[in-house]
Amino acid sequence: MALLTPIASLYLPRLYSQLAAHDATAETKSRICLSSASSLLQRALIYKIGLPSDLRKREPCNFNFKVSASVTTDVLTTEVPVKSPIVKGDTWSIHKFGGTCVGTAQRIQNVANIVMEDNSERKLVVVSAMSKVTDMMYDLIEKAQSRDDSYESALDAVYEKHKLTAVNLLDGDELASFLSILTRDINNLKAMLRAIYIAGHGTESFSAFVAGHGELWSAQILSAVLRKGGIDCTWMDTRDVLIVTPAGSNQVDPDYEDSEHRLDNWLVKNPSKVVVATGFIASTPQNIPTTLKRDGSDFSAAIMGALFRARQVTIWTDVDGVYSADPRKVSEAVVLNTLSYQEAWEMSYFGANVLHPRTIIPVMQYDIPIVIRNIFNLSAPGTKICRTPAIEVEEKDNLVTYVKGFATIDNLALVNVEGTGMAGVPGTASDIFGAVKDVGANVIMISQASSEHSVCFAVPEKEVKVVAKALETRFRQALSAGRLSQVAVIPNCSILAAVGQKMASTPGVSATLFNALAQANINVRAIAQGCSEYNITVVVKREDCVRALRAVHSRFYLSKTSIAVGIIGPGLIGATLLNQLRDQAAVLKEKSKTDLRVMGIIGSKKMLLSDTGIDLSKWEELHKEKGEKADLEKFVHHVHKNHFIPNAVLVDCTSSTDVADHYHDWLHTGIHVITPNKKANSGPLDKYLRLRALQRQSFTHYFYEATVGAGLPIMHTLRDLLQTGDKIIKIEGIFSGTLSYIFNSFVDMRSFSDVVMEAKAAGYTEPDPRDDLAGTDVARKVIILARECGLKLELSDIPVQSLVPDPLKETASVDDFMQQLPSFDSDIATKRQAAEDAGEVLRYVGVVDVTNQKGVVELRRYKKQHPFAQLSGSDNIISFTTERYNKQPLIVRGPGAGAEVTAGGIFSDLLRLASNLGAPSC
Numbered sequence: 001m002a003l004l005t006p007i008a009s010l011y012l013p014r015l016y017s018q019l020a021a022h023d024a025t026a027e028t029k030s031r032i033c034l035s036s037a038s039s040l041l042q043r044a045l046i047y048k049i050g051l052p053s054d055l056r057k058r059e060p061c062n063f064n065f066k067v068s069a070s071v072t073t074d075v076l077t078t079e080v081p082v083k084s085p086i087v088k089g090d091t092w093s094i095h096k097f098g099g100t101c102v103g104t105a106q107r108i109q110n111v112a113n114i115v116m117e118d119n120s121e122r123k124l125v126v127v128s129a130m131s132k133v134t135d136m137m138y139d140l141i142e143k144a145q146s147r148d149d150s151y152e153s154a155l156d157a158v159y160e161k162h163k164l165t166a167v168n169l170l171d172g173d174e175l176a177s178f179l180s181i182l183t184r185d186i187n188n189l190k191a192m193l194r195a196i197y198i199a200g201h202g203t204e205s206f207s208a209f210v211a212g213h214g215e216l217w218s219a220q221i222l223s224a225v226l227r228k229g230g231i232d233c234t235w236m237d238t239r240d241v242l243i244v245t246p247a248g249s250n251q252v253d254p255d256y257e258d259s260e261h262r263l264d265n266w267l268v269k270n271p272s273k274v275v276v277a278t279g280f281i282a283s284t285p286q287n288i289p290t291t292l293k294r295d296g297s298d299f300s301a302a303i304m305g306a307l308f309r310a311r312q313v314t315i316w317t318d319v320d321g322v323y324s325a326d327p328r329k330v331s332e333a334v335v336l337n338t339l340s341y342q343e344a345w346e347m348s349y350f351g352a353n354v355l356h357p358r359t360i361i362p363v364m365q366y367d368i369p370i371v372i373r374n375i376f377n378l379s380a381p382g383t384k385i386c387r388t389p390a391i392e393v394e395e396k397d398n399l400v401t402y403v404k405g406f407a408t409i410d411n412l413a414l415v416n417v418e419g420t421g422m423a424g425v426p427g428t429a430s431d432i433f434g435a436v437k438d439v440g441a442n443v444i445m446i447s448q449a450s451s452e453h454s455v456c457f458a459v460p461e462k463e464v465k466v467v468a469k470a471l472e473t474r475f476r477q478a479l480s481a482g483r484l485s486q487v488a489v490i491p492n493c494s495i496l497a498a499v500g501q502k503m504a505s506t507p508g509v510s511a512t513l514f515n516a517l518a519q520a521n522i523n524v525r526a527i528a529q530g531c532s533e534y535n536i537t538v539v540v541k542r543e544d545c546v547r548a549l550r551a552v553h554s555r556f557y558l559s560k561t562s563i564a565v566g567i568i569g570p571g572l573i574g575a576t577l578l579n580q581l582r583d584q585a586a587v588l589k590e591k592s593k594t595d596l597r598v599m600g601i602i603g604s605k606k607m608l609l610s611d612t613g614i615d616l617s618k619w620e621e622l623h624k625e626k627g628e629k630a631d632l633e634k635f636v637h638h639v640h641k642n643h644f645i646p647n648a649v650l651v652d653c654t655s656s657t658d659v660a661d662h663y664h665d666w667l668h669t670g671i672h673v674i675t676p677n678k679k680a681n682s683g684p685l686d687k688y689l690r691l692r693a694l695q696r697q698s699f700t701h702y703f704y705e706a707t708v709g710a711g712l713p714i715m716h717t718l719r720d721l722l723q724t725g726d727k728i729i730k731i732e733g734i735f736s737g738t739l740s741y742i743f744n745s746f747v748d749m750r751s752f753s754d755v756v757m758e759a760k761a762a763g764y765t766e767p768d769p770r771d772d773l774a775g776t777d778v779a780r781k782v783i784i785l786a787r788e789c790g791l792k793l794e795l796s797d798i799p800v801q802s803l804v805p806d807p808l809k810e811t812a813s814v815d816d817f818m819q820q821l822p823s824f825d826s827d828i829a830t831k832r833q834a835a836e837d838a839g840e841v842l843r844y845v846g847v848v849d850v851t852n853q854k855g856v857v858e859l860r861r862y863k864k865q866h867p868f869a870q871l872s873g874s875d876n877i878i879s880f881t882t883e884r885y886n887k888q889p890l891i892v893r894g895p896g897a898g899a900e901v902t903a904g905g906i907f908s909d910l911l912r913l914a915s916n917l918g919a920p921s922c
């Protein structure tokens with residue numbers, strides 16, 4: 001029998017029965033041939049010697065072979081009849097209902113309805129004990145063993161619970177019959193527990209016998225309810241059928257051959273089309289009651305599925321199916337439609353709410369699908385676990401097809417054994433893991449660089465101390481001789497595993513995974529990829545684990561590219577941005593799978609925080625009415641850490657230097673920064689250089705398109721020129737929307753102060769319009785562009801011609817300034833008139849002279865035909881003279897100030913960030 005495969009062995013009992021039915025003898029059996037059996041099956045039969053005597057009896061058990069069997073013996077030359085009243089095969093559908101599904105009378109009725117609605121020809125329903133009953137039963141044994149006589153009242157409670165349930169569901173003979181069985185069982189249990197109480201000890205099989213009563217009662221109640229509903233139904237005590245042998249630590253192995261034989265006999269005697277079977281319990285080959293241990297009822301259902309060659313096994317539970325990640329950690333995790341058997345057991349290993357791997361093995365060998373469904377949400381189709389679902393042709397290029405889900409294990413530590421004396425020394429790994437084994441620690445993953453200088457592995461945190469000690473002892477000599485440099489422990493680690501069909505062998509999957517981790521600024525401590533192709537495992541810091549999970553989950557499109565957005569400064573530009581986000585959010589989600597979620601808004605006095613995202617349709621009133629006292633540190637922490645989105649961006653819409661001073665720290669902690677605020681890039685050169693260096697070396701993004709030309713693509717254009725290798729010679733233009741507007745409108749009889757007022761009202765000016773008139777704003781833009789070109793200039797290096805009249809330079813407030821400005825109208829009017837008289841216009845320009853490494857900001861006169869004289873409104877015009885654009889400069893022109901265009905520029909930076917973080921291009 002050693003050569004029997006599980007598949008072959010499953011066929012044998014049927015053959016024996018057939019032979020028995022025809023009185024075959026041991027000698028004749030050696031001449032058996034099966035006309036269409038597989039070679040495996042034939043081999044199995046040839047090696048089987050003799051007929052077990054108990055099978056020799058004539059029994060009316062003719063079976064329907066999956067392969068049609070023809071037997072030739074001395075006594076039998078005709079085809080074995082294969083008609084049978086009991087059919088096994090795909091007419092059977094198996095359902096399994098756990099304890100919560102049958103927890104109350106109402107739920108048992110609900111289960112009965114579900115069973116009745118399944119229109120399969122034959123059904124086997126595996127049930128657990130009513131919820132909490134198994135615990136109550138084990139508690140009875142505990143109490144009796146410790147001579148606590150309250151076991152009696154606890155047993156009464158068990159009786160009452162089942163009696164009450166039965167009374168609620170049954171009546172007449174069914175009720176009377178169940179109650180008499182229940183009373184008999186309870187009396188037997190009382191006697192048995194009394195014996196345990198006296199002895200102060202109960203054996204394991206005693207415990208199994210007592211504990212299994214919950215299933216016996218729930219199966220009998222449910223089958224009676226089904227009969228009451230007019231269904232032809234019997235119940236099965238699976239201890240009569242299911243035979244298992246102990247297989248080490250808290251596990252059992254089913255004996256398929258014996259179980260199948262017993263099942264066949266059972267079915268002959270119980271020909272009902274619906275059978276309710278007890279989950280969890282079984283017998284040993286010696287017919288002693290036992291249990292299937294952890295997840296026992298799921299296992300029962302899977303074994304039954306295999307024994308019946310069922311069409312499908314449905315496991316009813318209280319979740320919609322298997323999720324792509326733990327929904328408590330990734331709120332946007334999705335229920336997976338399908339999983340292969342291998343994917344399911346990889347996921348379950350990593351603690352996902354999937355079946356235990358051993359539940360999958362029995363059904364896997366017959367390709368029987370398992371469907372996980374939610375009993376409380378019948379509209380959810382659930383997750384089907386089956387043979388590798390075929391990859392749709394059009395989906396082949398989509399990496400999501402290869403990655404199904406992500407799971408994590410916390411509370412781990414890494415152990416790193418390192419030293420030059422390890423390379424090329426056979427037995428080092430064996431010594432290391434021998435030491436680990438000796439202290440009974442469980443190694444969860446292993447990684448060794450091919451240079452052989454270090455071996456690193458993960459163990460549960462609680463075991464790491466003893467592991468490290470054992471290694472230090474084992475390698476004491478190597479450590480003191482310097483052949484090993486260290487046994488290092490890296491505590492507080494977590495494992496993140498990506499699971500999916502053939503992902504490891506598909507180009508691009510691991511790149512995408514690691515890219516997503518890098519984008520979220522997560523450091524990977526160790527990596528392992530099994531050859532199974534189903535799993536890539538990384539070790540990260542525990543505090544990063546949930547963020548890592550969210551980052552990879554969102555990167556693989558299982559959910560949207562989500563970014564937590566914090567808006568600092570809901571003034572003119574910030575408010576306009578918020579309104580644009582409000583209007584565009586749905587389109588972005590739909591079209592580019594991008595979810596820009598505003599988690600906080602902070603002004604100088606108040607802030608509004610949300611854990612799920614602020615309702616932008618009423619952000620203003622919420623900020624005003626529900627806002628708390630502004631606290632920038634708390635705000636930043638909230639946006640970055642305090643929720644379920646992996647990436648965070650702060651959008652600084654202030655003009656504050658204090659706020660800009662934080663950018664370095666924010667980038668350093670992995671927070672992206674987007675801003676129209678010019679202070680950081682035009683502030684002290686050393687700070688600026690530090691900031692840009694950090695930006696370049698980290699995966700954290702810093703975008704500031706709106707700092708020059710508002711929404712016009714100035715920074716973008718300049719960066720493209722530089723990155724493609726062009727050399728900038730000069731950038732010059734009208735960089736101030738305010739001053740452009742002023743000089744475009746300062747015509748005829750209009751006064752200078754009036755047009756300044758208009759520019760302010762139109763939202764073109766800086767919060768303080770003196771920044772525009774003094775040329776500071778333009779000088780900042782010149783500096784920003786100059787530094788982008790590599791010039792190391794300070795703001796003070798730029799000569800600036802100010803338009804603020806000297807006496808007003810020290811004016812305290814913006815209002816005072818605006819009030820006093822009209823008294824100086826005549827000075828500038830005189831300059832304008834002089835230009836006019838020469839057929840020229842006044843234009844306020846900035847120049848970055850890259851060749852000569854300098855910049856200037858001044859009021860110049862241009863001929864009326866000059867392009868700078870053709871502008872209108874708040875137009876900016878910027879001309880790039882480069883090596884490539886030499887004869888004709890590259891010109892960007894358009895409105896360069898104003899709320900909508902500026903907010904639009906910031907918004908486009910946000911989308912650029914999203915696409916850098918993995919959002920698809922549209």
Ligand SMILES: NC(=O)C1=CN([C@@H]2O[C@H](COP(=O)(O)OP(=O)(O)OC[C@H]3O[C@@H](n4cnc5c(N)ncnc54)[C@H](OP(=O)(O)O)[C@@H]3O)[C@@H](O)[C@H]2O)C=CC1
Pocket residue numbers: 568569570571572573574602603604605606653654655656658659676677678706707710737763764765766767896897898899902
């Ligand atoms: N207007 C335009 O066309 C363009 C503007 N920009 C830039 O956009 C930025 C915003 O301009 P704008 O909207 O007009 O300015 P506003 O004065 O209208 O708004 C500034 C906002 O910042 C808030 N704020 C100021 N200091 C702080 C602080 N320390 N912490 C938190 N919030 C603070 C203010 O809050 P509170 O009201 O509570 O004080 C206010 O909400 C500026 O940097 C400007 O240079 C760039 C390109 C074009």
Ligand SMILES: N[C@@H](CC=O)C(=O)O
Pocket residue numbers: 706707708709710735736737738739764765766772777896897898
């Ligand atoms: N005040 C600025 C706004 C943009 O930076 C301008 O007028 O250009």
Ligand code: NA
Pocket residue numbers: 705706707708709710711712713714715905
């Ligand atoms: Na711009």
